[in-house]
Amino acid sequence: MTTHAATPQPSYLVDTGSRKGLLAWLTSTDHKRVGVLYLVSMLSFFFVGVGIGFVMRLVQLTPFQHLITARTYNALFTVHGVIMIFLFVIPGLPAVFGNFFLPILIGAKDVAFPRLNLASWYFFMIGATLAVLSLFTGGGAPDTGWTFYAPFSLKTGTNVSLAVFGAFVLGFSSMLTGINFITTIHRLRAPGMKWFRMPLMCWALYSTSWIQLLATPILAITLVLVILERFFGIGIFDPAKGGDPLLYQHLFWIYSHPAVYIMILPAMGAITEIIPTFAKRTIFGYKAIAFSSMAIAGVGSLVWAHHMFTSGMSNLATMIFSLLTMIVAVPSAIKVFNWVATLYKGSIDFQPPLLFALTFIFLFAIGGLTGVMQGALAINVHIHDTYFIVGHFHYVMFGGTGFAFFAALLYWFPKMFGKMYSKKAIYAAWFPMFIGFNMLYFGMLILGMMGMPRRYFVHLPQFHTMHVVATVGSWFLVLGLLAFFGTLLYALFKGEKAEDNPWGGVTLEWTIPSPPPKENFDTIPTITHGPYHFEQESQ
Amino acid sequence: MSEHADLNTVQQPEHPAEHPGYGTFIKVWVALLILTAGLVGMSHVSQTYAVWGLLTMTPLKAGLVFYFFMHLKYEGPLLKIVILVTLGTLLIFFALLFSDVAFH
Ligand code: HEM
């Protein structure tokens, strides 16, 4: 804590310790560096997942094809799902932007447990490595789908055990991050940073962390039971041994439905930061947004069996879970209304992050509404296990979390790396992304309504036209993604230097240099007002 | 144990000074053994008995372990509340699960 700016601190990107280069990064406990480690590793996995998705769409370009076997197709969608879910959308925003920005947003120098934070990244990498290893060892790539449903997952000769163990290790990464963020928010807020003065991203991360901490152990135990059952035949899930396969589905979804809120809550948090900055006015309904995050985390934990309506569950349970599912849509809708109300009568400064945030709202609304459709029992019987489901979850996870991730990256990239990208190139990349996305996934919604089942490697001729539309859409989408990340990569090395506050934001990260100095702040700030305090408004 | 006792009372004034002796521990242990024997016995009667046995005796056993071995009895109210909330949550999960299992 030297006196202000006498000797400015070096940026976090500069190696000041005895270690240099890669080694300095791999041993750094600086929350910003850990965030960047996550960013790089996660985007690498993301592109592997995109590649596999691209291949699956190519396979569907013709009704009956001989390029790959059914077994290979099964392995492809399993690996695609495992990578995208466990390595990209679940850790996505908390691990990258949560790590990088949570301490800065609340005026702290680091997270509460910096070493544990680095350890989480190592758990993440070990889990990911094990999952990747499972593709090439044992009986070959798992073919169960990312859900590992029993009894098939107990019987298949593919290497399910290793993949499941990988997911188990990844769970530790998630739980440790959760503990770390909860403690950070409770203990390290700057003086005057009261709970209701925190930027809403912090509320989103806070509610997410609780889910990470409380729900992940359930998945961990379930996965251990699968492994035990595979090796020792203990008969918990195997009906042949008196076990109950529905119990597996219950346990799996008790974690995995809350996990969809691990994916979406921080995404909503990022959008809630972006919108006030470009509307140049305070957020509409601060407390409603904060509490709706907590409500989603709470009620969202009680809806899991809406994945099991057609599985032979009791009628009573289907009715209860259908009702609860409808209820959870309410707090989600509250947020959408608050964002729109914030934009209303704002003085809008249209920039790439806002474009992606608006795209998020549009795509997420389609995803959420199709979710409510699926929550209705009668409709669910018709569309369960069809492409409609695949369309729905891509709208929420890719259109929602994915696009929010891109929006957050565009918003914070200049702060993280001190470089500005070409806005024109980003707008140009947006077009094929948006068009391709909707061709691909709206096509799937239609296919599902027509009756095309999911996870089939061939399709009947009557589904052919929409499959072609979807595949061509996937080409546009991939093109757009390449252009998007190409632009950012170019900016990273050749971009112009970014200003400290390129967007006119008012939260704490915009008060410090770009890229941030090692300790974030020269002196810890004292907070005297709420987070979205724009001067224009008070005039 | 006795040399730590006054340290504890200094740091946590709400901590009662008396600590359970070995006598309590052994009594609890015997109770656990009896409950286990009861559980095994019930599981031999019929499956229904086994399930009810599991549902009643295991929580009782866990409760004893929490209360005495894990010192819950000697903790402050905050920790007790946290544990009650956890148990409440678990109960909601069980109730929802049983809305399926009990009406298959
Ligand atoms: C308004 C909110 C939402 C509602 C009402 C809703 C409802 C549903 C329902 C009822 C299903 C089961 C359909 C079936 O298999 O028959 C489902 C599937 C799914 N949802 Fe949602 N959902 C919502 C939001 C989300 C979000 C935010 C995500 C992720 C970010 C998500 C991810 C998924 C996934 C991954 C599946 C399919 C899982 C699988 O079978 O592989 N949903 N949703």
Ligand SMILES: [Cu+2]
């Ligand atoms: Cu769900």
